[in-house]
Amino acid sequence: MKRMISRTAMGLAVAALAVGGLATTAQAAPAAAANNGDPTLTDVYVWATDVNLRQQPTSESPRLAVRSQWWADAVCQTQGQTVRDPAVGTNNWWTAVQEFAGSDIAWVNNLYIRGGQKIAGVPDC
Template sequence: MIRRLSRGPTRPRTAAVLTAAAVTATAALLVPAASASASVPAAASRAASAAQADPGVQVTVWASNVRLHNAPHVSAPSPAEFGPGTLIDICQTPGDPVTEPQGSSSWWSLVELPSGSDALYMSNVFIKGGEKIAGVPDC
């Protein structure tokens, strides 16, 4: 279960894949105005395109209370946390490096609950499968 760190409902997914509008709206709601730039809609659009091409891969998060971020950066807002459990990995992209005792990775996955939820980024270091997860497309 994803635990929201801020108030507001998690929007269930009503289609087989996220639409560009849904991802862009999520980014607009969750990213502070000062950091919302032209690259956020472009990144959201690329992520939505990847989601439309492939509905995602089921992955296992091994860690507890992993922060989920609005972008693949440790300093990006983190409205929720998750783990351990199963998520759908929509796509993966390079981002800030994260190092834990179990390993390190500079790859981040755009993930959501199997039942549908807002898509957020999680460092691949917390997902079983290695630094870059086989079978998951690039964003």
């Protein structure tokens, strides 16, 4: 019983450390932890480093956070401002993401999400 309580306490401590708001700059949990989000949402992988998470689907809206090589729950996607990155290409599709089910929404341009111009499995907004 003591061992079970100890493991439960450790699990809660790890979960508390993993949970963070969009205002922080820490990286999200690895892919295995991303699947613990809302099963009705699609997990997406932001493959690039130092990617801005925005308040709206435009690079001119306020930056909420910066993430690198990060898994997120995708809520939906829509067309927004066209982003041009000489190293990657051009795309006007943006995906609304959450760090974990129920957290604040932020927008990431699909250039930086694995899956192409429009991400399969993520509904339109």
